[in-house]
Amino acid sequence: MKIDVLPYYGKQTDNHLYNTTVIVVDVLRATTCMICALNGGADKIVPTVDAGDAVAIAGRLGQRECVLGGERGGIKISGFDLGNSPKEYLGRAVKNKTVIVSTTNGTGAIHSVRSADMVMLGAMINRTAVAKAAAARGDDVLIVCAGTEHQPSADDLCTAGAIIDAMHYYADFAEGDLSDMALICEKLYADMRDGSFDIKKTFHCARLLRLGFEEDVDFCFEEDATDTVPVYRDGIIQKL
Ligand code: 3SL
Ligand code: MG
Numbered sequence: 001m002k003i004d005v006l007p008y009y010g011k012q013t014d015n016h017l018y019n020t021t022v023i024v025v026d027v028l029r030a031t032t033c034m035i036c037a038l039n040g041g042a043d044k045i046v047p048t049v050d051a052g053d054a055v056a057i058a059g060r061l062g063q064r065e066c067v068l069g070g071e072r073g074g075i076k077i078s079g080f081d082l083g084n085s086p087k088e089y090l091g092r093a094v095k096n097k098t099v100i101v102s103t104t105n106g107t108g109a110i111h112s113v114r115s116a117d118m119v120m121l122g123a124m125i126n127r128t129a130v131a132k133a134a135a136a137r138g139d140d141v142l143i144v145c146a147g148t149e150h151q152p153s154a155d156d157l158c159t160a161g162a163i164i165d166a167m168h169y170y171a172d173f174a175e176g177d178l179s180d181m182a183l184i185c186e187k188l189y190a191d192m193r194d195g196s197f198d199i200k201k202t203f204h205c206a207r208l209l210r211l212g213f214e215e216d217v218d219f220c221f222e223e224d225a226t227d228t229v230p231v232y233r234d235g236i237i238q239k240l
Helices: 030-039 051-061 106-112 127-137 154-167 180-193 203-210 214-220
Strands: 003-006 020-025 044-047 066-072 098-102 118-122 140-145 230-233 236-239
Touching (some): 020 154, 030 044, 030 098, 044 106, 154 180, 154 203, 203 214
Parallel strands (some): 020 140, 066 098
Antiparallel strands (some): 118 230
């Protein structure tokens, strides 16, 4: 089994996705929020790239059936019910509802891999669960990081490293099975764990801290808080 990491989405080809288990990571904060929404009892999640599309789908479903969530630049989209803080998605707001979400990077990353055989969503809070589920399929694994505005984002790279770290418990790897990007992500994760790499000084993380989202950042970096593994299929995200 080979493991590769794309540091930001949009660079993958159909070859990357063929016979591959894809794990999309947007740890700050889209995939973390989606895991929380499923844990909060959401019936399903519909990710849209465009905020207008989210509003149109909500209009069709009707207000009682759905809840609109998402952000631009970290801030809740005007007129939406929820922003992009994980704890907003854990409670009554989403229970038994269709959650329609549009975010700056995360929903674009998910949409970009829609032709893959299997797309899972990963974050720190489910890193071991998603590693185990991906390893169990036996296919090669491609971790697609959302990145931040079409640049690599250290928060996603560290999370990719954390997922790869967990995969060693469930699969044996020969020399060359982990791509150079996979090895770099593992190293970055190890450095974050031992304190020699300060994630809070990196671009997107620092921006969220400036916006007052410290609690979200801490929540998003908690490891293995849940076994939930979301899967994206036919435009919809549900539990595996
Ligand atoms: O880019 C995204 O999809 C968001 O998760 C970014 S933010 O953390 O809400 O700013
Ligand atoms: Mg992000």
